[in-house]
Structures are given as C-alpha cells and as structure tokens.
Amino acid sequence: MRPDDISLVISLCRARAGLKVSAEKTYLIESRLAPVARRENFASIPDLLAAIRAKREEPLIWGVVEAMTQGESAFFRDRAPFETFRNEVYPALSRARGGEPVKVWSAACAGGQEVYSLAMLAEMMRAEDPSVRIELAASDISARALEKAQSGVYSQFEVQRGLPIRLLIKHFEKTDDMWRLSPDIRRMVRWRRLNLIAGLGAVGRWDVVFCRNVLSGLEAPYQKKVLEDLTLVLPEDGVLVLGAKETAEAAGDAFTPIPGQPGFYRRNPAARAAAAA
Numbered sequence: 001m002r003p004d005d006i007s008l009v010i011s012l013c014r015a016r017a018g019l020k021v022s023a024e025k026t027y028l029i030e031s032r033l034a035p036v037a038r039r040e041n042f043a044s045i046p047d048l049l050a051a052i053r054a055k056r057e058e059p060l061i062w063g064v065v066e067a068m069t070q071g072e073s074a075f076f077r078d079r080a081p082f083e084t085f086r087n088e089v090y091p092a093l094s095r096a097r098g099g100e101p102v103k104v105w106s107a108a109c110a111g112g113q114e115v116y117s118l119a120m121l122a123e124m125m126r127a128e129d130p131s132v133r134i135e136l137a138a139s140d141i142s143a144r145a146l147e148k149a150q151s152g153v154y155s156q157f158e159v160q161r162g163l164p165i166r167l168l169i170k171h172f173e174k175t176d177d178m179w180r181l182s183p184d185i186r187r188m189v190r191w192r193r194l195n196l197i198a199g200l201g202a203v204g205r206w207d208v209v210f211c212r213n214v215l216s217g218l219e220a221p222y223q224k225k226v227l228e229d230l231t232l233v234l235p236e237d238g239v240l241v242l243g244a245k246e247t248a249e250a251a252g253d254a255f256t257p258i259p260g261q262p263g264f265y266r267r268n269p270a271a272r273a274a275a276a277a
Contacts, residue, residue: 001026005049009033009064012052016065017141018197018222032067039063066142071213073110075163076117078212081241084261085208086121089239090134093207096237101133105206105233107196108214109138112149112189113158116181118210119188120167137206139194150191152181197222200229209234212263213243220250227251231267240265 006023013019021029033045040060042048052060076082085104093102106115115138122134140146159168159179172179194203196214209230215223230240231254240255242248242263248255255265 008049013065013068018218020219036063036067069142071110073113074161075113101135102207103135104208106138107211109140110145115189119185136188137190139192141195152186153178196226200233203233206233208239210241215246223250234267
C-alpha cells in the first residue's frame, strides 16, 4: 500500500470511529481490507480506496472503518471479571435495587462472546437462586459484527477459546462444522448498533457497563470522551468494567478504581460535585 492510501485509512478510521490505526502495521490494514475489496468487487485495496476518494460513498467508507474495528473476542475472556461480577458486583447491586433487575450493557460487543458469556452466567446464577434478575444488552459499531453476534453461530476454534465443555454441551447445537447457541440464551440479549464516540445520550441508564479492550484501540481524545459520556450512563453506584491493561485515567478523576477488583471502576462523586460547582 502507498503512504497516501495508508493515510486515508487512518484518517477515515479516526474521524468516523476514533480508532487508533498504526501506519506501521501495513500487514494488518491489508489483511482487514482485502476481504472488503473482494466483497465490493474491486480488484485491489488501492482500487477500493481510489473509489472512496472519487465518490465518498458512505457504504464503502463504513466498510473500511468497520473492517478496522474488528477486535479479538472470546467466551469468558480473562475469566476473573465474570467471577467478580457474579460474586461481588451483582449481589451488591441487587440488594441496592430492591428486587429490580440489574441492567448490564456490553459495549463494543464484537462477535457477541462477552455478552453471551454473561447470559450463560446469568442462567447459572438463576439455577442457584431463582430471584436473580439480570437484563442484558449489547452494542457494536459494526453491522456485520452484530449480524454474526445475533446469529449465535461460532466455529470450532471460537467455542474452544474459553468456553467450558459443559456449557458447550448444554447451550450449543452442532450444525455441520459450526456450533449454534440455543435460542433461549440468544433471546436474553437486546442488540443495538452504536458508535461510542457519537455520544451516549440516548443509551439510558445501566448498572454495569462492560467496555473491555475498547479504550486501548481509540485515540486519546476519544478515550476521554467515551469515559466522560459513560459517567452519564452509570448511576452513582454503577460499575464500569475495563480490560485488564486499561485504566480510566484519560477522564481524570471521573472514575475511581474499586479496591480489590482489578479493572472495575465506579464514578467519583467528588468529581461530579466539583464539575457542578
């Protein structure tokens, strides 16, 4: 790829989704965009990008941006956050809500493995205690990612990554070379296409937001914006869950880490009071 082609991809991704794309990772850009060029009937990636320069057609632009948003996903990824949610976060919020459901949102859900992990976890929790009430929603910027997630169909490789065999047997059905998640688990999730950097005013209130391994893929100003917008989504006792190597420092003191729960944050009431003063 020519430098001007790489610059175009970087600028489109930054402007539309706040994505951080390295000019040095040409191999990554090419591997992500080659399928887009083929799908749109272009002979090459440069031909695809030339058409975008000439016509500025939104479907082509978003095809490029969505391809570059593809992130790694796995069932019960890192495992510890799910145990913390089950053993610490849910019980505290459930008591505080007085029987109302605890609302959980998986932001930037990719192929759906995270939110379906939460759904299977919620099913296990209800089997132990029928009073457990959890509402689940998931969003992503990519229409193709949402289509895959809603289908609940995964390859052998995907189900082998983090999914316990007992849950595979219980909740999935083998279909040719793929595995399809049960309708009961799929129906537990509400879906929405959402661009996190476009503002979260219409998202509503959520008790827990899983936004793991998302901020690290954004340019610094957009990290700050997303975190600040999340303070409007979470109630004072709500919980933000970030990736193992991420922090909420980009938003200053808007969030404070929860002691003993790595990656878990709460809004800082002092920060809001100072902003309102």
